[in-house]
Amino acid sequence: MNIALVLFDLDGTLVETAPEIRDALNDTLREMGLPPAPLAKVEAWIGHGTGTLLLRALSDATGLEPEVLRASALWHTAEPLFALRYARHCGTGSRLYPGARELLRALAARGVRRALVTNKEQRFALPLLRQHDLQPLLDRVVCGDTLPRRKPDPAGVFDCLRWSGVAANEAVFVGDSAIDVETARNAGVRAWALAHGYNGGRPIASARPDRVLLRLEDVLG
Numbered sequence: 001m002n003i004a005l006v007l008f009d010l011d012g013t014l015v016e017t018a019p020e021i022r023d024a025l026n027d028t029l030r031e032m033g034l035p036p037a038p039l040a041k042v043e044a045w046i047g048h049g050t051g052t053l054l055l056r057a058l059s060d061a062t063g064l065e066p067e068v069l070r071a072s073a074l075w076h077t078a079e080p081l082f083a084l085r086y087a088r089h090c091g092t093g094s095r096l097y098p099g100a101r102e103l104l105r106a107l108a109a110r111g112v113r114r115a116l117v118t119n120k121e122q123r124f125a126l127p128l129l130r131q132h133d134l135q136p137l138l139d140r141v142v143c144g145d146t147l148p149r150r151k152p153d154p155a156g157v158f159d160c161l162r163w164s165g166v167a168a169n170e171a172v173f174v175g176d177s178a179i180d181v182e183t184a185r186n187a188g189v190r191a192w193a194l195a196h197g198y199n200g201g202r203p204i205a206s207a208r209p210d211r212v213l214l215r216l217e218d219v220l221g
């Protein structure tokens with residue numbers, strides 16, 4: 001099997017981000033007089049970008065539907081508060097999964113291109129990559145708001161394929177959620193999934209990826 005491009009997801013795949021997202025979220029909720037959320041719930045809300053995560057958290061705390069919340073004053077208060085808190089916590093409570101840096105280096109040494117396609121918005125994703133010094137190891141980065149549509153839309157993957165000149169059958173998407181598996185399928189690339197990440201609280205095998213990986217280093221196997 002000839003792989004020329006590996007596309008990575010960010011949260012739950014390369015970086016364990018849930019603890020600092022929880023801290024930023026709970027600072028926000030506390031400041032709004034709402035109860036804090038436990039880590040397991042935060043993990044289950046990750047995957048569609050921080051806007052959706054915040055909406056789900058507010059919905060959970062207030063009992064209001066996300067569509068109702070989006071039009072409410074509560075949302076307009078919460079959004080900038082969360083942005084400030086997340087900017088403050090970004091890089092402080094997250095860590096690279098074991099072998100992440102080594103994997104990216106090993107792929108580079110083999111001449112394999114490395115891209116990142118995350119649903120996290122650029123204003124949070126880029127500082128996170130900087131904090132963990134990952135940007136030099138990635139050839140291309142597509143964030144949740146880089147293109148008009150985010151995962152599971154295949155636009156981000158298509159962008160990376162076009163940019164690298166690699167055919168879909170020579171690429172693999174390595175993610176941690178059903179969103180990533182669906183994205184890979186929509187783009188016609190292989191879907192491999194890490195068991196260590198966040199998949200809405202469900203085992204990753206239920207998303208039926210082509211391969212379930214226990215460790216990042218298994219990408220090389």
Ligand SMILES: O=C(O)COP(=O)(O)O
Binds near residue numbers: 010045046
């Ligand atoms: O911000 C998020 O919800 C998730 O991002 P991911 O696409 O890197 O998992």
Ligand SMILES: [Mg+2]
Binds near residue numbers: 012013047177
């Ligand atoms: Mg993820």
